[in-house]
Amino acid sequence: MTTATIDVRLTGVRKSFGAVVAVNDVTLDIDRGTILSLLGPSGCGKTTTLRLIAGFEQPDTGDVYIRGKRVTAIPPYRRDFSMVFQSYALFPHLNVADNVAFGLRMRRIPSNDRAAAVKNALELVKLGAYADRHPRQLSGGQQQRVALARAIVVKPAVLLLDEPLGALDKMLREEMQVELRNLQQRLGITALFVTHDQEEALTLSDRVAVMRGGVIEQIGAPREIYDRPRSEFVAGFLGASNFLDGRVVARNAETAVVETPAGRVPVMVEAAAVGDKVRIAIRPERVRLTDAQGDGLPARIRNIVYRGPATHFYMDSAAGSLLSYRQNAAADDWSIGDEVRCTWDAASAVVVEPERA
């Protein structure tokens, strides 16, 4: 990965609107042929970051590079990118083929080549038969595909996707995620994907950057972000997590033991030293339940929610509330009020930076 060509680079980019700092000193690279997701709650600066790359916004400080070329002072229409909008922004006065051809026309591609490229792009998104339709005659999912075809047909250095699946219903969204990912990998597209949906970010990306308050909190591969969140915010934003407070009482090279009000628990160690007060995070699906006679953190079941593939156990312990997901393969024989023990592998519990209160 380190030898890969970098298609997009932001260096120390900052952007404020009046007194509000939307993007604060963001630095990131997107390698050729990969998708980077910007993930975060609304107002975290992810869309502004995308618009800075597009050139719809100008950074106060810092620089934007596309394919090694500094584009900070260059208007959007001279930058090598294309974009899929959340609202698709298909031109209502043009039919599907003309919408897709728009970028080629602006690039003054001869009409023969244009027609072939449009046909090819529409076939890629499986809309070959819809060339003559108008956007309003298409379903949301079809419009989405047209928007995608319009953006990829110009073979941009980077494809910017601003919550492109946000307007679709859940089933269609999941289908499009897979399709988009396949297409991106097949064509070797470099893309920036803005979303507030953590599942979408995990499914689609080579790397995920979790943003909050204009700052990138953590950036890494989906698995890394999910399994080893650096902060309580990241752990909480990407799915559910159990948080426990305690003090490190023993440690070796990789693992440590943390003393919590409910007992001692194992944890994977990054930088904590013996005696440090720490907050640890454990994913609910990593929390195993055993009968009260066994080892582990004692807890009492407060609530049980059947969720189809899994059952969620909500528990109270002396260290706070706990949540465990159990796959519904085996018969579950606990009920509300039962005393249980919670255990996990040291590798499943990470020390996180606590939320600033």
Add this chain to the structure above:
Amino acid sequence: MKRAWAWALLVPPLAMTLLLFVGPLMYLFWVSVHEASPSELYGHAFTLHNYVEVIGDSFYLAIIRRTLGVAAAILGCCLLIGYPVAYFVALQPARRRTYVLLLLLFPLMVSNVVRAYGWVAILGRRGVLNTSLRELGIIDAPLDLLYTTEAVVVGLMTILLPYMVISIANTLSTLDRRYEEAAQALGAGPVRTFLHVTLPLSTPGVASGMLLVFLLTLSAYVTITLLGGPRSKLLVSMIYDGVTAFQWPHAAALAFVLLALALMLTALILAVLRPGRVEGTGR
């Protein structure tokens, strides 16, 4: 039940329209296909003479041509002047836009009669313009500015311009900026973004503005009479003349010729601009 209520609410305006518009219109048509009568509103004999007279007479054809020419000139001027103004208005923040639009409406609060006399005072032989030009030594004898077709065009254009501006500004200000951004993202600079995206997407406003201006031009009377004088009469003036001469069937036929022209040109404007193609947000 809800449907029944909806229909019930429709009854009063529908009855009004039938009683006060469709009915009289049909009666007017009835009048127009009869002979003139010296004592009655119309004679007994049925005739198409009134229409044949209008369509077959080069005098009336010249009037029709002039009417359409004036309408075209006013439309062109309103569009050329109005679009940039509307674009500017649409770019203003919502609050300021309201004030700017209010400002544009102010002239409409002054009676057309007063405004026409204003133009008389400016364009007349001893008007502001002629006097100034003479004082400056640019001309020796006063120019014939008043009582010309040009005077009618200028006078009507200034009255109707706000309609054009407001129609286009409304469309432009509700236009999703994402369309323009999408065009830019696809490599279109400001000029091509305007030509390929903004302009076509503003056709509903352009069409409604053109229709308003066109139809108001056809039905304007005071401005035409006061600024056009006896030499620059339009169809409306001829209808009025017909009525004052008690030529009721003749005037009625002229009214229907005017209506037919209005309908035909409305259809033409809609066919050329096709504002309907922009409908639907593309979402």
